[in-house]
Amino acid sequence: MAFPDRRTANVLLTILFFAVLCAGIYSARRIILIFVFAILFTYLIDPVVKFLQRHSLFFKNLRGPAVVEVYLAFVILIALVGYEFAPGIARNTVKLVDGVPVLLDGLATGEIATELGDKYGWSDGQEARFRAYLARHRVNIEALVRSIDRFISNAAQVLGWMVLIPVLAIFFLRDGDHIADAFLVVFPANRRQRARAVAGELHIMLTRYIRAQVALCALSFLFYSTVMLLLRFPHAIVLGLFGGVLEFIPVVGWISTAGAILSIGVVNHSHWIWMASFLGAWRILVDYYISPRIMGHHLEIHPLAAIFAVLVGAEIGGIVGIYLSVPLMAALRVIWRAWVGPESTGKHRSDLDGIVEKPPGLAETA
Numbered sequence: 001m002a003f004p005d006r007r008t009a010n011v012l013l014t015i016l017f018f019a020v021l022c023a024g025i026y027s028a029r030r031i032i033l034i035f036v037f038a039i040l041f042t043y044l045i046d047p048v049v050k051f052l053q054r055h056s057l058f059f060k061n062l063r064g065p066a067v068v069e070v071y072l073a074f075v076i077l078i079a080l081v082g083y084e085f086a087p088g089i090a091r092n093t094v095k096l097v098d099g100v101p102v103l104l105d106g107l108a109t110g111e112i113a114t115e116l117g118d119k120y121g122w123s124d125g126q127e128a129r130f131r132a133y134l135a136r137h138r139v140n141i142e143a144l145v146r147s148i149d150r151f152i153s154n155a156a157q158v159l160g161w162m163v164l165i166p167v168l169a170i171f172f173l174r175d176g177d178h179i180a181d182a183f184l185v186v187f188p189a190n191r192r193q194r195a196r197a198v199a200g201e202l203h204i205m206l207t208r209y210i211r212a213q214v215a216l217c218a219l220s221f222l223f224y225s226t227v228m229l230l231l232r233f234p235h236a237i238v239l240g241l242f243g244g245v246l247e248f249i250p251v252v253g254w255i256s257t258a259g260a261i262l263s264i265g266v267v268n269h270s271h272w273i274w275m276a277s278f279l280g281a282w283r284i285l286v287d288y289y290i291s292p293r294i295m296g297h298h299l300e301i302h303p304l305a306a307i308f309a310v311l312v313g314a315e316i317g318g319i320v321g322i323y324l325s326v327p328l329m330a331a332l333r334v335i336w337r338a339w340v341g342p343e344s345t346g347k348h349r350s351d352l353d354g355i356v357e358k359p360p361g362l363a364e365t366a
Helices: 008-025 027-056 063-108 111-120 122-134 138-184 190-230 236-246 251-268 272-299 303-340 349-356
Strands: none
Touching: 008 303, 027 063, 027 190, 063 138, 111 122, 111 138, 111 236, 122 138, 122 251, 190 236, 190 251, 190 303, 236 251, 251 272, 272 303
16 A cells, blocks of 8 residues: 555645645735725625615615715715814824823823822822832833833824725625625535525624624713713713724724823813723723623624623734624634534524525625
């Protein structure tokens, strides 16, 4: 018998193929993630495109012009908001840029204890204890300053990715059907119908996931705006809208929102300590009660399973793992039900009857 035999060679070649494939995916992980987020952005604005496609005054029932109208509307909206609030935001940004280094230096040297003591009428003992606390944690404060510097230096790259994602979403919105057809062709003919059904369920799952994210963003916007209006923060509505939009980005989104709100509160001498308390309580409520329940309801996952998926995703993939953990778990659940048997995918069969005949495009809504 020749060594290696045919079966052993096939196994080794298969292992080598998967090893090369995994290495390629790992090397191109950032580009792949950009395309994944572009697909999610497509699901986010697709309902608006569908609405304009049905009710457009000039190009009714035409997909391409509806996409152009949506993007033009977003550009005009951003321009109007910038024209209305840009001067005030620019002034506060200048004050923030000038005040943050002073604040960080005061934290590192302990001088902020004197300023807070004079402002809130602390006793000498309270001021001394706070100064001693800052002195004990000076190394951690200096590390925080370095982390902020690194975060600012990476902001330009993140901004470039955020600009690229809507551009890529144009292709998914316009040619989503053809892209889905191209992916389904790789399946054998006898399994193509089941692949279409699974793709249809994945399509419904992603649509529900985006709906859940939009609900979380709306709740965050209402919370931020209401609390800042009660505490008389400047630009409360704009900052609330900023925080609601950034709710799509896990960890970094709410950290950036909290940093911006608290920094503006410190610079403008608002009630930033109360605001910090409300932000902390809201974050705990969202992460351990609101988000698991909303995600579990829309994706048919138990809230405890959603919390477990987020924690595991954070341990494995960091920020990206947090964001993709819940939809990935839901996708694996759909694929597992399809793998176990055709009868296991029957819960949404009434929703999929029209999808099985035609591959679902990324541009379609459930």
